[in-house]
Amino acid sequence: xxxxxxxxxxxxxxxxxxxxxxxxxxxxxxxxxxxxxxxxxxxxxxxxxxxxxxxxxxxxxxxxxxxxxxxxxxxxxxxxxxxxxxxxxxxxxxxxxxxxxxxxxxxxxxxxxxxxxxxxx
Numbered sequence: 001x002x003x004x005x006x007x008x009x010x011x012x013x014x015x016x017x018x019x020x021x022x023x024x025x026x027x028x029x030x031x032x033x034x035x036x037x038x039x040x041x042x043x044x045x046x047x048x049x050x051x052x053x054x055x056x057x058x059x060x061x062x063x064x065x066x067x068x069x070x071x072x073x074x075x076x077x078x079x080x081x082x083x084x085x086x087x088x089x090x091x092x093x094x095x096x097x098x099x100x101x102x103x104x105x106x107x108x109x110x111x112x113x114x115x116x117x118x119x120x121x
Contacts (some may be wrong), residue, residue, distance in 0.1 A: 010050055017043040037086065044079040051076050 020039045023032075050073050055063045061067050 010047075013043055013046060017047075041083045044076065047072075047076045048080050066097050 017040060019107070020036055024036050028036075050070075054069060055073075
């Protein structure tokens with residue numbers, strides 16, 4: 001697939017994604033990190049679609065002969081995996097945090113019931 005406008009658009013997206021990744025730094029606010037994560041996720045999805053379009057425009061045999069195509073496929077696949085894993089782990093962390101909060105609530109509730117029970121004796 002070779003269209004100058006499309007290639008220029010993808011190149012601009014690569015530069016913009018690189019700038020976004022460079023913006024992430026230690027001590028960054030959680031909101032800033034979240035914004036950068038979702039911008040990176042959107043670019044990763046766009047690059048994944050771009051690789052699929054390139055693969056669809058040629059046969060698999062021609063696509064895999066080009067080393068750059070295979071390099072792009074590997075990089076994009078790892079990037080999509082990273083985004084998906086980050087989302088899954090973040091959801092698990094939220095679930096774990098909610099579970100810890102519920103357990104803490106139950107322990108406090110149990111302690112309060114115990115204290116009230118002792119107080120009546």
